[in-house]
Amino acid sequence: MNNALSSEERAHLSDRAVAPPKIRVDGLAMSYAARNAARTVLENVHIDIPARQFISIVGHSGAGKTTLLRCISGLERSTAGSVRFDGKEISGPPEKLALIFQDYGRSLFPWLRVLANVTLPLRADKKLTAKQRAATAEAALEAVGLSDAVHQYPWQLSGGMQQRVAIARALACEPEVLLMDEPFASVDAQTRSDLEDLVLGICRRYRMTTILVTHDVDESVYMSDRVVVLGGRPTTVAELIDVDLPADRDQVTTKSLPEFIALRTRVLQAVRSVRRASGPPVRDAQGRPTASERNGDAGA
Amino acid sequence: MTRKVSLRVVEVGVPVGLVALWWFLSDTDFTSYYFPALRDIWASFRATWLFARVGSDVVPTMAGICLGYVISVVLGVTLGVILGSFPRLNEFVNPLLEFLRALPAIAAVPIFIVLIGVSLRMEVAVVTFAALWPILLNVSDAVAGVDPVVRDTSRSYRIRSFDRLVRVTLPSASPQIVAGMRVALTQSIIIIIVSELIVSARGIGHYIQTAQWNFDITAMWSGMILIGLIGFVLSKLFQVFEYKVLAWHRGLHGKAQR
Numbered sequence: 001m002n003n004a005l006s007s008e009e010r011a012h013l014s015d016r017a018v019a020p021p022k023i024r025v026d027g028l029a030m031s032y033a034a035r036n037a038a039r040t041v042l043e044n045v046h047i048d049i050p051a052r053q054f055i056s057i058v059g060h061s062g063a064g065k066t067t068l069l070r071c072i073s074g075l076e077r078s079t080a081g082s083v084r085f086d087g088k089e090i091s092g093p094p095e096k097l098a099l100i101f102q103d104y105g106r107s108l109f110p111w112l113r114v115l116a117n118v119t120l121p122l123r124a125d126k127k128l129t130a131k132q133r134a135a136t137a138e139a140a141l142e143a144v145g146l147s148d149a150v151h152q153y154p155w156q157l158s159g160g161m162q163q164r165v166a167i168a169r170a171l172a173c174e175p176e177v178l179l180m181d182e183p184f185a186s187v188d189a190q191t192r193s194d195l196e197d198l199v200l201g202i203c204r205r206y207r208m209t210t211i212l213v214t215h216d217v218d219e220s221v222y223m224s225d226r227v228v229v230l231g232g233r234p235t236t237v238a239e240l241i242d243v244d245l246p247a248d249r250d251q252v253t254t255k256s257l258p259e260f261i262a263l264r265t266r267v268l269q270a271v272r273s274v275r276r277a278s279g280p281p282v283r284d285a286q287g288r289p290t291a292s293e294r295n296g297d298a299g300a
Numbered sequence: 301m302t303r304k305v306s307l308r309v310v311e312v313g314v315p316v317g318l319v320a321l322w323w324f325l326s327d328t329d330f331t332s333y334y335f336p337a338l339r340d341i342w343a344s345f346r347a348t349w350l351f352a353r354v355g356s357d358v359v360p361t362m363a364g365i366c367l368g369y370v371i372s373v374v375l376g377v378t379l380g381v382i383l384g385s386f387p388r389l390n391e392f393v394n395p396l397l398e399f400l401r402a403l404p405a406i407a408a409v410p411i412f413i414v415l416i417g418v419s420l421r422m423e424v425a426v427v428t429f430a431a432l433w434p435i436l437l438n439v440s441d442a443v444a445g446v447d448p449v450v451r452d453t454s455r456s457y458r459i460r461s462f463d464r465l466v467r468v469t470l471p472s473a474s475p476q477i478v479a480g481m482r483v484a485l486t487q488s489i490i491i492i493i494v495s496e497l498i499v500s501a502r503g504i505g506h507y508i509q510t511a512q513w514n515f516d517i518t519a520m521w522s523g524m525i526l527i528g529l530i531g532f533v534l535s536k537l538f539q540v541f542e543y544k545v546l547a548w549h550r551g552l553h554g555k556a557q558r
Contacts, residue, residue: 073456074456075452075455075456092455093455093456093457093458095458097456098456098457099452099453099456099457101449101452101453103449106447106449106450107449107450107452107453109450109453109467109468109471109472110548110549110551110552111471111472111474111548111549112467112471116467120457120459120463120467120468121457121458121459123459123460123463124457124458124459124460124463153548153551153552155548155551155552156551169457173457
């Protein structure tokens with residue numbers, strides 16, 4: 001093997017040798033026109049994601065995590081490089097992909113009842129009858145524990161329940177790839193850990209390939225098989241950290257494992273070191289580190 | 301609960317009380333040529349509108365309002381969706397649209413008379429012209445301003461374009477569409493009466509005009525009261541429609557306020 005290859009490139013190659021990746025992000029770059037010069041947000045991003053793997057993308061705030069996810073989802077066209085699903089380059093939102101947004105209040109349609117929200121994307125499949133659509137949606141709602149809320153409007157439900165409707169809507173499409181953009185950032189801590197476990201269970205059960213964008217380092221380690229740390233300016237993949245924890249995760253036991261704590265520290269250090277390398281730390285008006293920095297949070 | 305009841309009492313009681321006051325005050329020895337007794341107006345109203353002239357005057361006026369209004373809603377929503385979906389096109393025609401909206405439709409009545417001639421078609425055209433702009437501009441605004449998260453959601457879930465229009469874009473724009481329709485309804489009523497006052501051989505406006513020419517002040521009043529009643533009933537019907545269509549919006553808002 002060529003010694004000139006970076007560790008990422010080697011990881012890239014070895015993944016390819018084992019199994020073709022479900023998703024391949026290849027040399028992706030994204031820049032926006034800003035006044036007279038182009039502002040580059042992402043550069044030379046390579047990530048291979050094998051089928052059924054759960055990966056998390058973390059990085060300091062403003063690192064371009066959401067931009068990367070939007071490129072992978074096909075909502076945005078990258079300025080260079082490509083995103084491939086099963087070897088095929090995508091040019092728009094591909095089939096068998098579902099996206100869960102942070103802001104459930106806006107991504108669920110308030111004029112539709114819960115069931116109609118979940119069946120709406122299924123209408124694209126002309127082979128399904130209305131009855132079949134409803135049955136699929138009801139099964140998905142049951143999987144997230146919302147069978148009773150079928151005939152309510154989303155805004156009649158709590159935040160956590162609304163995000164579960166969004167999860168059910170994704171699930172009903174039977175996606176092979178599930179993308180989530182800080183899905184648990186707008187709910188309280190208890191609901192958050194419930195939703196984490198719900199999503200973990202669903203991703204395992206339905207054998208989905210999952211990408212989670214999060215600003216929470218604990219969550220990234222707890223949920224995933226691998227953590228992608230973004231950093232640098234412009235942003236690229238700073239580090240890939242494999243999470244070799246037992247597959248069955250538990251909020252209490254997993255999080256108290258020494259391995260979990262070591263991994264969590266590693267991810268945190270990676271996030272913080274690339275932030276130090278890429279710019280001044282975030283300070284508030286008085287020059288003190290912000291709350292997120294003090295708490296070791298990777299930033300939103 | 302008691303507050304709700306007392307509100308109802310005020311809501312119904314005040315108008316009834318005012319009418320009663322009018323009835324008894326105008327029934328005293330004081331008589332004015334221009335303010336006839338309500339008793340006389342009511343007699344004239346019964347003789348004219350229940351139901352002698354319904355076919356000859358009320359039906360044409362209502363037909364003008366309804367046809368013109370329906371056409372302007374269909375046209376306004378269709379064109380509004382098109383303009384709202386193509387921001388470039390919208391930018392291009394917007395100054396023209398703003399000008400047409402600012403132009404009082406009354407000023408255009410003579411042109412329509414010359415172009416079409418005095419007929420139901422002319423009245424429908426005039427009503428459409430008056431009611432179209434508030435709907436069109438509201439729809440194009442709302443469609444252009446659909447929440448980006450809503451757009452992203454429908455794109456990433458590959459919702460079919462027909463579903464996207466009927467089940468996403470239009471409902472999302474519906475609060476503004478309904479607001480435009482409410483303004484347009486008032487405009488329709490005003491403009492048809494005005495065009496009948498200017499030139500027409502029939503209609504409630506024409507009846508009032510003729511009554512004035514004949515110094516039949518009581519008949520004038522009865523026509524005015526009829527127009528007021530029609531406006532009132534149409535706006536109540538619109539409220540029912542709005543209540544149904546925007547139930548989700550009210551719920552969403554009520555929750556946000558709590």
